[in-house]
Each structure stands twice: as C-alpha cells, then as structure tokens.
Amino acid sequence: MASKPFTPEETRSIVQSLQKPAVFLNMTADWPALQWTVEHLSSRLTERMRFRIGKRTADSAPLFETDCSYIDATLKEFLCWTAKDGESNVGPFSAYHNKEFWAYADYKYIAQLFQDKPAMFKDVVWSDFGFPGRDGRDSTLWIGTQGANTPCHLDSYGCNLVFQVQGRKRWHLFPPDDTSCLYPTRIPYEESSVFSQVSVVHPDQKKFPAFRRAQVHTVTLKPGQVLFVPRHWWHYVESLDPVTISVNSWIEMDMDDEARVGEALTKTIVCALKSAPSLNNDDQWLNPTEDGVSSHDENMQYLNLAIKACMDKKRDNTEGSSLHSEQPRVGSGKRDYSGQIKTSVSDQSPSFVIPFGPHLIPVICEVHLAHKPRCTCLKDTSCCRHNDFLLCQSRPQSQDKPDKDEPRGENEYCQSLGQHAYQETGSAGTSDGPAGGAGVYISTNDLLECMVHPDVITLVTRLLMCRQRELNS
Known part of the structure; x- marks a missing residue:
C-alpha cells in the first residue's frame, strides 16, 4: 500500500x-x-x-x-x-x-x-x-x-x-x-x-x-x-x-463556552414558549432527533451550569495571566472535552500554507464558474479539473459588494417575516389575533424567530455574564 x-x-x-x-x-x-x-x-x-x-x-x-x-x-x-x-x-x-x-x-x-x-x-x-x-x-x-x-x-x-x-x-x-x-x-x-x-x-x-x-x-x-x-x-x-x-x-475542536451559554439560553426560551398551551402552538416543533421536551427547571439548571462553567474558565484564565504576566502560561487556552489544548488558526506558523493540490481540493463557490474567473490552480493550465473538482479560488470583487441601493439581507429577512405573519392570517385580523387595527398578527413562531435570533442570543448571553460578574464582584 x-x-x-x-x-x-x-x-x-x-x-x-x-x-x-x-x-x-x-x-x-x-x-x-x-x-x-x-x-x-x-x-x-x-x-x-x-x-x-x-x-x-x-x-x-x-x-x-x-x-x-x-x-x-x-x-x-x-x-x-x-x-x-x-x-x-x-x-x-x-x-x-x-x-x-x-x-x-x-x-x-x-x-x-x-x-x-x-x-x-x-x-x-x-x-x-x-x-x-x-x-x-x-x-x-x-x-x-x-x-x-x-x-x-x-x-x-x-x-x-x-x-x-x-x-x-x-x-x-x-x-x-x-x-x-x-x-x-x-x-x-x-x-x-x-x-x-x-x-x-x-x-x-x-x-x-x-x-x-x-x-x-x-x-x-x-x-x-x-x-x-x-x-x-x-x-x-x-x-x-x-x-x-x-x-x-x-x-468538537472549536467549542466555545459562550456558545454553550447561548445554546442553553435558546433551549430555555424555545421550550418555554412552545410548551405553553396556545391556539397557534399545535405544530410539530420538536425535531425527531431530540429525546423529548425538558422541563423549565431542567433548562434553567443547564443554563446556570453553562454560565458557571464559562465564568470559572474566564476567572482561571484571568488569574493565570496575572500570576504569570511576564511568561505565557503553559497549558493555557481553550480545551476540548478530552482536556487537550485546542490549536487555533492563529497558533499555526505564519509560513503554514494549506497544501491544495491533487490530494486536497477546495470546495469552490458556484459564482466562480458563472463568471469564469482567473484560475489559480496548481497546474499550469487555463482552467483545469482534478477528480471533477475545479481548482479555482478567485472570485470577482464586485460580487462581494452589493449595489449601493440594494437592501441588505437582514432588512429583507425582517420584511419577509412580517409578510409571512400577515399572509398566515390572510386578513387584517383573526378570531385569535388582534381585533382590527394594523392587520398584522404575530404568532408564537414569529416571536421566537426574533427572540432566538443569533444577535439577540449573543446580546442576552453577554448581559447575563455581566450581571453575574457584578453579583460576584
């Protein structure tokens, strides 16, 4: 072999x-x-x-x-x-x-x-x-x-x-x-x-x-x-x-303690809202891969444990850096579940170059094919393929910058969410929604889409961490 x-x-x-x-x-x-x-x-x-x-x-x-x-x-x-x-x-x-x-x-x-x-x-x-x-x-x-x-x-x-x-x-x-x-x-x-x-x-x-x-x-x-x-x-x-x-x-080589807190927070919010009896809460919301719905007390316990673990690690890192401020602490940094030190991209040698070639092929963006970019293959050809993978890595810069007047994805996401909520009711009001008025009905799922938005979860996670630091100071 x-x-x-x-x-x-x-x-x-x-x-x-x-x-x-x-x-x-x-x-x-x-x-x-x-x-x-x-x-x-x-x-x-x-x-x-x-x-x-x-x-x-x-x-x-x-x-x-x-x-x-x-x-x-x-x-x-x-x-x-x-x-x-x-x-x-x-x-x-x-x-x-x-x-x-x-x-x-x-x-x-x-x-x-x-x-x-x-x-x-x-x-x-x-x-x-x-x-x-x-x-x-x-x-x-x-x-x-x-x-x-x-x-x-x-x-x-x-x-x-x-x-x-x-x-x-x-x-x-x-x-x-x-x-x-x-x-x-x-x-x-x-x-x-x-x-x-x-x-x-x-x-x-x-x-x-x-x-x-x-x-x-x-x-x-x-x-x-x-x-x-x-x-x-x-x-x-x-x-x-x-x-x-x-x-x-x-x-799990790049697990993040703050991400754990965010997931615990998300689970607590989703289970609390979707487990509550409601006229519009009768959908199959729990994925079959999940064992079942955790109780609110269980979710809050998990959230508290995640926050404590994150706080303990931040404190250990702070104390270690202050005790050994002149020398890097051996063994400091993030660890995986087995206790091994995790190597980040920044830990790699500046001269390290990913060896793309016949044994390692980058997965490219389809826009490369559509715009026929300059090929940066390792082979000396104008546009070559190895094992059906195109070895091109460039993309026109114009694709990275949207037009000046083009709406951003986040705005379109919000507009779509509101339109979806309106289309679900089909009118300016329903028997289980607000009577008359603006013609917008917010369902439980619409509320969840906003509450567990990644930006919102990140903000609430950091607020919780700040509150704990203040209480423990």
Whole structure:
C-alpha cells in the first residue's frame, strides 16, 4: 500500500487551519470501512432500524424531519425494497412506492449499531486525520436512497469530517456570513442545529429575496473521499445514487463556552414558549432527533451550569495571566472535552500554507464558474479539473459588494417575516389575533424567530455574564 499524502500531524494542522470546506483524496484506501456496502452491512446488522421517508418532489419549501414519515425495518428489507423495479410490497416499506419515495437511515450511532461487534469500530480510522483513538465509536452512519436529503442547516458546535463509503452525495454549502440570506429558524427545534427556511435547491425567490446573494459552494462527494465542513457552515445534502452510505464524525475542536451559554439560553426560551398551551402552538416543533421536551427547571439548571462553567474558565484564565504576566502560561487556552489544548488558526506558523493540490481540493463557490474567473490552480493550465473538482479560488470583487441601493439581507429577512405573519392570517385580523387595527398578527413562531435570533442570543448571553460578574464582584 502506497504511503498516504499527509501524515496524521500534517492532516490535523490542515483541518485546524481550513476556513472553508475542502475534500481529502487518497487518505482512506486502506480503511476497512470502505467495504461497508449495504449488502455487507445487511449481513452484520439484522436488527430493525428507523428510516425516514420522504416524497420525491421539487417543492419550494424544505422538507423538515418533522414532516416526514418513519418506519422500522431491517437493512435486508431496505435492500430488497431498493432492488424492486416499480414495486413496493416489501414488509414495512409496502406503503411506499420506491419510485415516488426515498428512504434515509440517518444519525445512526455506530457505537450503538455495533455494540456487540466492537471490532468493527476499528474499520473507521480517524487517527489518520490526527485524532488519536477516534474511530467508528465517534461516528454516525447514514444510509439512503436516491433523493434522500438533509434539510439545510448549520451545526452550532464543532466541525465535521464526512467519509463517503458508497454512492455519491451532492453537498450544497454556504458560509457563516450568509446566515441572514438563509432565513434561519429554530423551529423545528434541535439543540445543536439551526435550520434554514429556504429550499436551497428550489428556492422561493419572492418569499426569500435575500437568498439570491447566498454564495453556494457545491461538491459531489465520491467513495473514498473525505469532506471537511468547518464550523457554522450551512449545508444541504442530497443522495444521487440508488444507495448511498457515509460516515460522519463531529469534531468538537472549536467549542466555545459562550456558545454553550447561548445554546442553553435558546433551549430555555424555545421550550418555554412552545410548551405553553396556545391556539397557534399545535405544530410539530420538536425535531425527531431530540429525546423529548425538558422541563423549565431542567433548562434553567443547564443554563446556570453553562454560565458557571464559562465564568470559572474566564476567572482561571484571568488569574493565570496575572500570576504569570511576564511568561505565557503553559497549558493555557481553550480545551476540548478530552482536556487537550485546542490549536487555533492563529497558533499555526505564519509560513503554514494549506497544501491544495491533487490530494486536497477546495470546495469552490458556484459564482466562480458563472463568471469564469482567473484560475489559480496548481497546474499550469487555463482552467483545469482534478477528480471533477475545479481548482479555482478567485472570485470577482464586485460580487462581494452589493449595489449601493440594494437592501441588505437582514432588512429583507425582517420584511419577509412580517409578510409571512400577515399572509398566515390572510386578513387584517383573526378570531385569535388582534381585533382590527394594523392587520398584522404575530404568532408564537414569529416571536421566537426574533427572540432566538443569533444577535439577540449573543446580546442576552453577554448581559447575563455581566450581571453575574457584578453579583460576584
């Protein structure tokens, strides 16, 4: 077996330095998990697992997990259903024609799936990426049919490494700066995810006008390749082949204590408002991935613990810097859950250059293709491709600056929210809304969209922290 293009230490440095998505090639050829076809797994996994079912449509609204159907079936039944040409009479799948519906076994924790076969954990070798001891136990398995998809969302914590095993998946990624263009929502609620109200593949441009400025980065991930998704990058994923399998590992290498407080605050607000009896509070707001609704007391306890942990760490860092003001304190800085010091981008050597080339491909913005920019490839060609990934990194500056009179995304977001509230009532007043007057009805979800807006959560988090400092001074 030929040596890998990067050592574990080099790969970890790359991952810690990347600010945009990128694809690693030629790193997994010797991973046993590359042989995890559905046929192979169906012989190893005989217990039933939950599949999410969705209809193959081109709607201008996202299909959230709360809107899907769910069945329990074995992988053998799943394999038989996918093999049927125009038939659906396969056990639990009998109600779903395989030409009209897709199926997805997603978020399956490998530690639970193979708890009686721990040797299979070693088939996934994340240690090659500079994370010693990390393997299948720290990963999730995703098995789907063509059309299976994950709604566009961002993960609140950490970053992701995605290993494609079988079939191809198309990734649509958006940078954190595009958040206002994606109309974020916390309904359905999932603790570590923020969803987009936009169907990014079939967007409703009239309802979501700011989306036209979103900078979509697309890539088709193939078997053996590993995609790195940085923290807070939005992503929508769709399966392209009859059967696809991928293994995801969520890396908490850039966890932020203030972000923990923000998530605890968000959960407290969402659960408090959505758990309250109300005429317009009857939607399926809790994502199926959540175990259940926590009580207000539990959420407040979690919020207090998050604030205390953040305060303690800030105090430790302050005391350490004052005691050793002349010398940097060894071991200071942020740590991950295992207690290891986290290396930030600024910790890297100024001379460190990310080695893009045939073994590491940047995921580019689609606008690059549309405007045919100057190519900055490593190869001496005018516009070259390696493994179907275009190695261009430039973008016209005019795309970065909107026209002088063009409304900003945040304003359009607010306008859209108000229009949405008005359209829901369809009149200047309803039986459960205000009588007469301005013709605007604010629902619980409308209120939540404003209260848990990232800027609002950040402000309230800092106010809470300031209050605690004053009380403890």
